[in-house]
Amino acid sequence: MDLLRLALVPGEPAGVGPELCVRLAHEPRDHALVAFGDADTLRAAADAIGMPLRLVDPDQASTRAGELALTETANAIHPAFGTPEPANAGAVIDALQRAATGCMQGDFDGLITGPVHKAAINEGGIAYSGTTELLARHAGCDVVMMLANDIVRVALVTTHLPLREVPDAITEDTVTQCLCITAAALQRDFDIARPRIAVLGLNPHAGEAGHLGREEIDVIEPALERLRAHGFDLIGPLPADTAFLPAKLHGFDAVVAMYHDQGLPVLKYSGFEQAVNLTLGLPYPRVAVDHGTALDLAGRGVADPSSLFAAARTCARMARARRARGPAIHA
Template identity: 70%
Template sequence: MRPPRLALVPGEPAGVGPELCVRLAQRPRDYSLTAFGDRDTLQSAADALGLPLVMTPPDSADDRAGTLALVEVPNATPVRFGQPDPLNARAVIDALLAAGAGCLDGGFDGVVTGPVHKAAINAGGIAYSGTTELLANQAGCGVVMMLANPTMRVALATTHLPLRQVADAITTQSLRHVLLTLHDALQRDFGIDTPTIAVLGLNPHAGEDGVLGDEEIRVLQPVIESLRGEGLRLLGPLPADTAFLPARLAQVDAVLAMYHDQGLPVLKFSGFESAVNLTLGLPYPRVAVDHGTALDLAGSGAADPSSLFAAADTCARMAATRLAHRHDPAGTAHGACQ
């Protein structure tokens, strides 16, 4: 089987993304890496770090340390570290879409993305809520957000919603979709034949038999029981305050949290530097860093590259597992976008 081919998008050019990509290019790798971005910005980042960088044509097979294949997506205006310019918003979006299109047409096997600056993109006249939504719309897929580090995987039933809206957003249809997408991803992307998923309750103590809320009785439990009947291995609904105990985590392959701050603080506390953000349900793996643009660090060389390293390694493993599944006639999926 050939090595996975990954597309790399630095993100906001004035942030730490370009210099993290330069650092990634210095590492030996067992996958092919092609950046989608501005040549001058990447070179400026390399110069600021004092690191070598040889940028090669996109069809180059040279993956030696210090080299980086490049699909040029020029910025509209020169970049100054730490100062996002809305004029460059279109280049950021174009790079993301070009990388996604490269995966959709089979030229690449996965996308690794650096941090973007939402305010700068919107100030550039582009309506943008996030890269997850951008790539999902491009592919025409319903997706699920999952964060992971070496300790745990936590997927989200809802993402960036006010707490007042969370309960109404968790429906039978939406929860079923999330669980099937998560189950399929654990099989296809992580090679887990029969994954076990812990499903957290929405309410304290998972509702205490309806005393503290009835969402577990009305929505969560019926969906869980229905999917168990289809062969999924699901635990729950579980009280969130004890679900992350080490003994419990040792029994599961992923945890499904009902809302953003129910699961992610625990994951980030257990290993923020190595945490990555995954978009499940796309026709290809997409893995992002789990941090922001760090404008105050841009150009200083002080930014920690651990999350980008982990994102690239994770994406490469997922892509390799998918490539292996393509030759497995038993590898089936519930989602139309898989």
């Protein structure tokens, strides 16, 4: 089988992304990495943390430690550690789009992304709400955000919404779409033939039979019943305060939460360092770190690379599963 080729985007040039990519290049691996970024920024990061780095052409991508293939996307300004330059916004977005295009064209088996500084990109004149949204528009498809570690996988029906807007965004269609995309990804990317998915209610105690809200009765349960009729293995709606008990998690392949802060605090508490952010529903695997740019740590050599290492392992595993299984198998 041909060597897996994974695209790697460091993210914000002034943050910890470049130095984490240098550390990743030194990790043992059985797949090739091709970075999309600025050569001088990567070299400066390597010098700052005292690790040698050899940059090579993309067609020379290999598994050799300390070596990183690079597709140059030059920054407009060489950034100082910890100080984002809005003028570099175009280079950051260009790197993401070029890497995504390579995945869409079959040049790469998956995409790994580092942390991006949203404010710097918007200040640079580019409207940007997040990489998940950017990649979804680029591919022209609906996606689901999932965060995962070795303990639990949590997918979200809604993502970055003010809390007062969440109930209106919870509809039969949004719940159904999230569950369909999540189930298909678990089959295709994690080799789980019939995923068992726990679905949380929106209200405390999952509505307490309508006494604490009717979204479970009027919206969530009808969506679950419709999918169960098509063979989906769904448990819920469950009260969020007890669904994450370890004894229950052992019986689930994933948990679907209704909103961001319902599921993600539990996941991050259970293992933030090893957590990764997945975009389900894309035509290729995309896995990101589950942390920000950490500007205060940039260039000091103290940033924890665990999430990027986990992202690379997860992306490679998902890519192999896609190669082996081919198109998604629907329940």
